[in-house]
Amino acid sequence: MAKNIQSLERAAAMLRLLAGGERRLGLSDIASSLGLAKGTAHGILRTLQAEGFVEQDALSGRYQLGAELLRLGNSYLDVHELRARALVWTDDLARSSGESVHLGVLHQGGVLVVHHVFRPDDSRQVLEVGAMQPLYSTALGKVLCAFDPVAHSDALEAERRPLTPHTVTLPERFEAELSAVREKGWASDVEETWQGVAAVAAPIRDRHGMAVGAIAATGATERICDPEGAGDRGDGGPGRIRTDLVAAVRDCARAVSRDIGNGRF
Amino acid sequence: MAKNIQSLERAAAMLRLLAGGERRLGLSDIASSLGLAKGTAHGILRTLQAEGFVEQDALSGRYQLGAELLRLGNSYLDVHELRARALVWTDDLARSSGESVHLGVLHQGGVLVVHHVFRPDDSRQVLEVGAMQPLYSTALGKVLCAFDPVAHSDALEAERRPLTPHTVTLPERFEAELSAVREKGWASDVEETWQGVAAVAAPIRDRHGMAVGAIAATGATERICDPEGAGDRGDGGPGRIRTDLVAAVRDCARAVSRDIGNGRF
DNA sequence: TATATCGGTCGACATTGTCGAACGCCGTCT
DNA sequence: AGACGGCGTTCGACAATGTCGACCGATATA
Missing domain, CATH: 1.10.10.10 (Winged helix-like DNA-binding domain superfamily/Winged helix DNA-binding domain)
Structure with a gap:
C-alpha cells in the first residue's frame, strides 16, 4: 500500500x-x-x-x-442509503412500540448512531444521531459483534470497562452471550450500559447476508422487560425482554433488510 | 497571508x-x-x-x-456554546408556541441550522440540524442580514432565486425589508421560502451587541399568521404575524442573549 | 515592571505530494 | 469472441511543497 x-x-x-x-x-x-x-x-x-x-x-x-463539519455530516446522512430505507420502518416501530428507536452502523470500533426516532411522547429527549455507543455493552453493539467478524475482533481487543454493575466484562461470558445472540438472532442490553435503561436489537443484512447495521428499541427497563420475577436480572438469561417487543424489532429489521435487497431475512 | x-x-x-x-x-x-x-x-x-x-x-x-464526518459534526454540536445555552430556552419556546423552533448561525453565505426543536405533536418531522437555509428568503436569514454586515453583503452579491411567488428578489425591496427588520428588531418569512410555511425570527446578540445567531419559530401559515384579511399577504407589510408569537420569539432570543453574557438585550 | 507563554511569521531545507504514463480489470460494443 | 474503452490503481522521477525551528509582538501572569 x-x-x-x-x-x-x-x-x-x-x-x-x-x-x-x-x-x-x-x-x-x-x-x-x-x-x-x-x-x-x-x-x-x-x-x-x-x-x-x-x-x-x-x-x-x-x-x-x-460548522462545515456539521454541514458535511448532514450531507452524509442524505447520501446514506441504509438510513434512507430505514426511515419509514423505524418510524413505524417507534409508534407501535412506544419506545425510541436507533439505527446503528459499525464505525471505528464502536456503533455510530445514524438515525434516532424519539419515543412518541412529549418528554424532553436529546437527539443521538452522530453519537457513538460501545460495542460490548449495548444491544446494537452486541448484534453487530455477533454477526460481523470485524466488529467481533474490535470488541475483543478493546477494553471492556464496566459502565454499570450489570456490564459483562469477562471475555468468556461475553463470548457466550454472542453465541446466544447468533442463535437467537437478536440481542438485548438490560442496564449494562445505562442504569434503568434496556434495549433490544436485531441485525440488518444485505443481499449477501452480511450485517450492515442494526435496529434497536430502547427505553426504561420497566417498560422493555416483563414484570415477572420482580425485575431482578438474575442469571442473565435473555428471557425477560417482552416477547412482543422482540418480535416487533426483528420484524422491523427484516423489513429493512428486505428493502435493501435481501429477500431471505 | x-x-x-x-x-x-x-x-x-x-x-x-x-x-x-x-x-x-x-x-x-x-x-x-x-x-x-x-x-x-x-x-x-x-x-x-x-x-x-x-x-x-x-x-x-x-x-x-x-461516517467520521457525522461523528465530528456531532462533536461540533457538543462544543457549540451558543447552542448549549439555547437548548432549554428553545425547548420552552416550542412548548409555549406549539411550533417548531430553529436556531441558526451564519455560515458560508447561508444560515446553518444548529438546533431544531420539533413541533410538540405527533406529526412526522425530519430533523434539519446541519441543513442550510438561504439568507434572502428565510426569517433566520433576514435577521442575520439585518444585523450582521458580513451576512448582508453575502446576501447582496448572491443570486436571489425566487423560491415561491412571494420571494423578494429585487435589491431595493430587499434593502427596504432589511431596514424594517432593523427597526422592528425581528423578521418574518411568509411563504417566501416554502409554500404554506411562515416563520418569525429574532437575533441573538453577544456582549458586544453583535448578532451571533438567530431563533425562529416556524409553522403552517394559518397558525403563524393572524386570520384577519382572509390570509392574503397583500402589500407585504409585516403586520400579519401573530403578535403573541413575535413577543414569544423575541423573549426567547433575549433570554439566550442574556445567557451568553449580554445583559442589555 | 519583569517574565513566561501565547499565537503567529519567516526563510532555508529536503521531505513530500504531484504528475503522467502504464497496469490490470471489467463491461460493452462490434 | 475479440477488441475496445473506461474504470480504479500503482509506480517512479521531479520539484514544488510542506515542514521545521528560530524569531516576533502581544498578552497574561507574577
Whole structure:
C-alpha cells in the first residue's frame, strides 16, 4: 500500500483531537499533543479554518471544530442509503412500540448512531444521531459483534470497562452471550450500559447476508422487560425482554433488510 | 497571508464536491471536476478513506462521504456554546408556541441550522440540524442580514432565486425589508421560502451587541399568521404575524442573549 | 515592571505530494 | 469472441511543497 498523505493524516488527527477534548484547545497544546512544530500545526489549522473545519475564538485564540463539519455530516446522512430505507420502518416501530428507536452502523470500533426516532411522547429527549455507543455493552453493539467478524475482533481487543454493575466484562461470558445472540438472532442490553435503561436489537443484512447495521428499541427497563420475577436480572438469561417487543424489532429489521435487497431475512 | 496547504484545500474541495452531488462519484469524475491528475486525486481519496472521511462502494468503486464526518459534526454540536445555552430556552419556546423552533448561525453565505426543536405533536418531522437555509428568503436569514454586515453583503452579491411567488428578489425591496427588520428588531418569512410555511425570527446578540445567531419559530401559515384579511399577504407589510408569537420569539432570543453574557438585550 | 507563554511569521531545507504514463480489470460494443 | 474503452490503481522521477525551528509582538501572569 502506497503512503498516505501526511498533511491530511495530521489534519484528521487534529480534528479528532478537537472532537475529543471537551474544551477549545490552544495552538501549542495541539502542536505538542501531535508532536509537531508550532509552525507546522499552525499552517494546517490555518487551512482548516479557511475551509470552515475549525473555528478560532477571536479573543482567546483557541481552536474548536467548525460548522462545515456539521454541514458535511448532514450531507452524509442524505447520501446514506441504509438510513434512507430505514426511515419509514423505524418510524413505524417507534409508534407501535412506544419506545425510541436507533439505527446503528459499525464505525471505528464502536456503533455510530445514524438515525434516532424519539419515543412518541412529549418528554424532553436529546437527539443521538452522530453519537457513538460501545460495542460490548449495548444491544446494537452486541448484534453487530455477533454477526460481523470485524466488529467481533474490535470488541475483543478493546477494553471492556464496566459502565454499570450489570456490564459483562469477562471475555468468556461475553463470548457466550454472542453465541446466544447468533442463535437467537437478536440481542438485548438490560442496564449494562445505562442504569434503568434496556434495549433490544436485531441485525440488518444485505443481499449477501452480511450485517450492515442494526435496529434497536430502547427505553426504561420497566417498560422493555416483563414484570415477572420482580425485575431482578438474575442469571442473565435473555428471557425477560417482552416477547412482543422482540418480535416487533426483528420484524422491523427484516423489513429493512428486505428493502435493501435481501429477500431471505 | 501565508499560503494555505494545497493538499488540504483539495481534500476539502473533494468533500464539498461529494456533499453536493447527490449520488456517489467516481475517481475520474472527481479528478476532472477539480482539474487534478487521477493519481493525485486517488492519493487524497485514499487518505480520506483511511481516516473515515470518505467511503468507497466495494462493487462500483465509487466514493461517497464517510461516517467520521457525522461523528465530528456531532462533536461540533457538543462544543457549540451558543447552542448549549439555547437548548432549554428553545425547548420552552416550542412548548409555549406549539411550533417548531430553529436556531441558526451564519455560515458560508447561508444560515446553518444548529438546533431544531420539533413541533410538540405527533406529526412526522425530519430533523434539519446541519441543513442550510438561504439568507434572502428565510426569517433566520433576514435577521442575520439585518444585523450582521458580513451576512448582508453575502446576501447582496448572491443570486436571489425566487423560491415561491412571494420571494423578494429585487435589491431595493430587499434593502427596504432589511431596514424594517432593523427597526422592528425581528423578521418574518411568509411563504417566501416554502409554500404554506411562515416563520418569525429574532437575533441573538453577544456582549458586544453583535448578532451571533438567530431563533425562529416556524409553522403552517394559518397558525403563524393572524386570520384577519382572509390570509392574503397583500402589500407585504409585516403586520400579519401573530403578535403573541413575535413577543414569544423575541423573549426567547433575549433570554439566550442574556445567557451568553449580554445583559442589555 | 519583569517574565513566561501565547499565537503567529519567516526563510532555508529536503521531505513530500504531484504528475503522467502504464497496469490490470471489467463491461460493452462490434 | 475479440477488441475496445473506461474504470480504479500503482509506480517512479521531479520539484514544488510542506515542514521545521528560530524569531516576533502581544498578552497574561507574577
